[in-house]
Amino acid sequence: xxxxxxxxxxxxxxxxxxxxxxxxxxxxxxxxxxxxxxxxxxxxxxxxxxxxxxxxxxxxxxxxxxxxxxxxxxxxxxxxxxxxxxxxxxxxxxxxxxxxxxxxxxxxxx
Amino acid sequence: xxxxxxxxxxxxxxxxxxxxxxxxxxxxxxxxxxxxxxxxxxxxxxxxxxxxxxxxxxxxxxxxxxxxxxxxxxxxxxxxxxxxxxxxxxxxxxxxxxxxxxxxxxxxxxxxxxx
Numbered sequence: 001x002x003x004x005x006x007x008x009x010x011x012x013x014x015x016x017x018x019x020x021x022x023x024x025x026x027x028x029x030x031x032x033x034x035x036x037x038x039x040x041x042x043x044x045x046x047x048x049x050x051x052x053x054x055x056x057x058x059x060x061x062x063x064x065x066x067x068x069x070x071x072x073x074x075x076x077x078x079x080x081x082x083x084x085x086x087x088x089x090x091x092x093x094x095x096x097x098x099x100x101x102x103x104x105x106x107x108x109x110x
Numbered sequence: 111x112x113x114x115x116x117x118x119x120x121x122x123x124x125x126x127x128x129x130x131x132x133x134x135x136x137x138x139x140x141x142x143x144x145x146x147x148x149x150x151x152x153x154x155x156x157x158x159x160x161x162x163x164x165x166x167x168x169x170x171x172x173x174x175x176x177x178x179x180x181x182x183x184x185x186x187x188x189x190x191x192x193x194x195x196x197x198x199x200x201x202x203x204x205x206x207x208x209x210x211x212x213x214x215x216x217x218x219x220x221x222x223x224x225x
Contacts, residue, residue, distance in 0.1 A: 004152070043113070044153070044201065044216040086152050096141070096208045097166070100152030 002027050004089050006101035013077050014109050021072040021104045023061075023087030031089045033063055033070040034098070038084040047072075047085070057081070077108045112136065114217035116202050122223045123192055131187040131220045135204030142185050143214060144177055145201040153201050159185060160208050192224045 003026040013019050025031060033050040048056045050063040050070060061072045070087060087101040115134040123129050135142050141160055145153035155169040159179045167177070174192075179185040189196055199221050203214040 009150075043218045046213045049213075088152075096143075096158065096205075096212075097155045097169075098143075098145075098153070098214065099155070102150065102152050 002031070002089055002091060002097075002099040004087050004099055004101035006085075006087055006104050008104045009102070010105050010107070012107045012109060015079055016076050019074050019077040019081070019106065019108075021085050021087075021106065023070045023072065023101060025068050025070065025087070025089050027068075027089060027091065029091060031091060033061070034088045034090070035059070035061055035070075035072050036086045036088055036100070038086070040083070044086070077106075079108045079110055082106055082108045114202055114204050114215050116200075116217035116220050118220060119218060120221045120223075122225060125192060125194060125224055127192055129189050129192055129222065131189075131200050131222070133185045133187070133202030133204075133217060135183065135185070135202070136215055137183075139204035139206055139215075140182070141205045141208035141212075141214075142179060143203045143205075144185070144187050145203065147199045147201055147219070149198075156187075158208070165208070189222075192222075194224045197222055197224045 005024045035047040036044050037047040038044045059074045063070050084103050084105050086103045088098045117132045143158050144156040147153045157167040157177050158165050162182045174190045177187045199219040201219045202217045205212045205214045
C-alpha cells in the first residue's frame with residue numbers, strides 16, 4: 001500500500017528564515033515523489049519532482065530511500081511562499097495514481 | 111483556456127439527489143483523473159481514464175459513483191442518491207500521457223455540498 005505522511009499541519013516561519021516541510025512515505029517498490037503547492041485561491045500545481053533533481057523557486061527536495069523521506073527545503077523563506085504544500089507519491093512505471101499527504105500550511109511572516 | 115476547466119465551481123444539493131460534475135481537460139491530454147478532497151485531507155484518487163475507457167476505477171467509494179468520458183475529452187462524474195458524506199471538493203486533472211513521472215495539471219475543483 002502507498003502512504004504519505006506529512007507530520008506538520010501548520011508551519012510558521014519568519015521571512016528570511018530556513019524552512020523544511022517534512023514528508024515520509026511508505027511504498028514497497030521504487031516510487032516517484034512529488035511536491036504540489038496550492039497558493040491562496042489558486043489551483044493545485046506541481047512544484048517539483050524528485051526525478052528532475054531541480055530547484056524551483058529556491059526549493060529543493062532530496063529523496064532519502066533509507067529514511068523513506070522527501071523533505072522540502074528552502075534556505076531563505078519569502079512571504080510569497082505562504083501556501084498549502086502537499087507531498088505525493090506514485091508507484092513508478094505504469095502506476096500513475098498519486099497518493100497525497102494531508103498537507104502542510106506554510107505561513108511566512110514579515 | 112489553456113487549463114483544466116471544471117463546472118460548476120460550486121454545487122449545493124439535497125440529500126438523495128443526483129449530481130453531475132463536468133471536467134474539460136487540456137486539449138490533447140489523453141489521461142484524465144478524478145480526485146476527491148475532503149476537509150483537512152489531501153486529494154484521494156477516484157478514477158482514471160486513458161482515452162475513452164476507465165482504466166482504473168478502484169478509488170470510487172461505492173456504486174453510487176460513476177464517471178464517463180465518451181469522446182476521450184470531456185468527462186462527467188455522476189453521483190446518485192447523494193449523501194452528506196459526499197460533501198467535498200472534487201478535483202479533475204489531466205496529463206499528456208499516463209506515466210508516473212508525468213505532470214498532472216489540476217482544475218480548480220467543484221465544491222459539492224450535500225445538505
